[in-house]
Amino acid sequence: MTVGNLNRTLFTEDIIRRLEKNPNVQRVSETNISYTAEFKLAAVKAYNEGTPPSEIFLRAGFDLEIIGSKKPKHSLKRWRDCYAKYGETGLLEERRGKGSAGRKPAGVLSADEELKRAKAKIKLLEAEVGLSKKARSARTEKRKTLTPSERYEIIYHTLRAHGLSRMTRYLCGVAAVSTSGYYRWLGSEQKRQLRTADDERDLVLIKQHFDALHGKAGALVIKMRLEHLSGVTMNHKKIRRLMRKFNLVAAIRQANPYRKMAKATQEHQTCANLLKRQFDQKEPEKVFLTDITYLRYGNGQWAYLSCIKDGATRQILADCVAGTLELPLVEKTIRRLLERLDGSIHPEAIFHSDQGMHYTHPKTRLQIQRAGFQQSMSRKGNCWDNASMESFFGHMKDEMNVRDCQTLTEVRARVSDYIAYYNSERYQWTLKKMTPDEFRSHLLVS
Incomplete structure (x- = not known):
């Protein structure tokens, strides 16, 4: 595949390798093919015998779609002029720069050519500076490197902005991309x-x-x-x-592990950890997870949210918002759970919490026992033992904002709306892409 650039034909890396395998080719560059002297002489003789230029090149193994359909005619004209003026010696010897019809060698430049080369060098330096600036401006805070497509686009605009020719390979080297890749990119516009x-x-x-x-x-x-x-x-x-x-970055919370995570494995329990992180036991209303979190609102005021979550369906079954951290916060949450269950308690129901004073208090423990739950507690300082509950609080604080609330009543309404949304509208990937309410119905039917 070749790519047109102004009046020249540019050869890709793959085509250059293919052309170099032809025994009639001496060397190949990005824009030029140098033929062997023997082929030039044979081509002139064949032409004089009546063979058309295109036929001569086809017999020699050249693909006219690659080298260009006009190449045979133009090359034969130059070789015939050289042959007419200097004979066979003119084609067998290198006559570039010696007044032949061929081109001058690279090392011999006229004053005009030297001036053009000096100007091209200045443009090349400008292109390097432009490439560097574009590369820096295209980086984002999170992604420090450019993709190949971004580099190709920078090269493309740099070449045309400075009117450079035969500088493509150099700029590809500066940008650390392949020349063939750049030409493939051009062809896929x-x-x-x-x-x-x-x-x-x-x-x-x-x-x-x-x-x-x-x-x-x-x-x-x-x-x-x-x-x-x-x-x-x-x-x-x-x-x-x-x-x-398109730079759509979701606002997510950052991990904030305990500083002394090593203590998480120490056994110091008020109640046995019956759950052992088996939050999902495939039965609704068998595992109940609970915890308290802090919500800041208004002018530096604090609200406290107590929740109870179903381990299997991940529904929030009961909640309570209060302005203080007193014991009734948890007692009221448990009463609301019992009202919802309406006496239908699973015979192996587990009520799991951390070792906070609300849950170790004798009054709370008695309330849990009378309800018919087995009480379970996380190990001391181990947030992972109640990770499912912690996860809910994390998502809630990501997705719900109470900072603009001015009263505790407004906070309660905001929390109530979010929990209703979480239970009935928020799809979860690990719940077979269902909402918690839908997944509960799914478990009951299956």
Whole structure:
């Protein structure tokens, strides 16, 4: 494959290698083929005997689509002029720079050619500076390197902005990309335009769901929403690619592990850890996970949220928001859970929490025991033993904002709305792409 550039034909690396295998070729550059003296002489004699130029080159193993259909005629004219003036010696000896019809050798330059080369060198230096600036400006904070396509585009615009010729290979070397790759990139412009059009259409769908969740949705959440709400199936890898391409960055929380994680393995329990991180036991309302989190709102005020979560369905079954961390916060949450269960308690139900004072308090332990639950606690200082509950709080704080609330009543309403959304509208990848409410129905039917 060759790529047209102004009035010249540029040869790719692959074509250069193919041409070099022809025994009639002496050497090949990006824009020029040098033929052997023997072939030139034989070609002139064959032409004088009546063979057309194109036929001579075809018999010699040249593909006219590669070298150009006009190449045989132009070459034969130059060789015939040299043969008429100097005879066979003119073709068998190198006559470049000696007044022949051929071109001058690279080492012998006229004053005009030297001036042109000096100007080309200045343009090349300008192109290097331009390439470096474009490379720096194209980097993003998270991605420090350019993709090959980005480098090819920079080379393309640099060559044309400075009017450079025969500098492609050099700029490809500076940009650390292959010359053949650059020419393949040039030849695929139409495909890139079609793909860009497709990407922009898909972006409209993705951005609808990204904006609906206030920029706090990742690729998997968007994929599930596309399937359930828009009836569109799109690969999550494609969604990630488009989010990167159009700079849709989901706001996510950063990991904040305990400083002294080594203590997480020490056994210091008020109650036995019956659960042992087996949060999902495939039965609704068998495993109950609970914890308390802090919510800051208004002018530096604090609210405290107590929740109880179903380990299998991940539904939030009960919650309570209070302005203090007193014991009634947890007691009220447990009462709300019992009201929801309405006496239907699983015979092997487990109530799991950390070793906070609310759950180790004798009053709370008695309430849990009377309800018919087996009480289980995480090991001391080990957040992983209640990871499912911690995960919910993390997602909630990513997706819900209460900073603008001015009263505790507003915070309660905001939390209530979020939990309703979480249970019935928020699709989860590991729940077979269902919402918690849908997954509960799925478990009960199966």
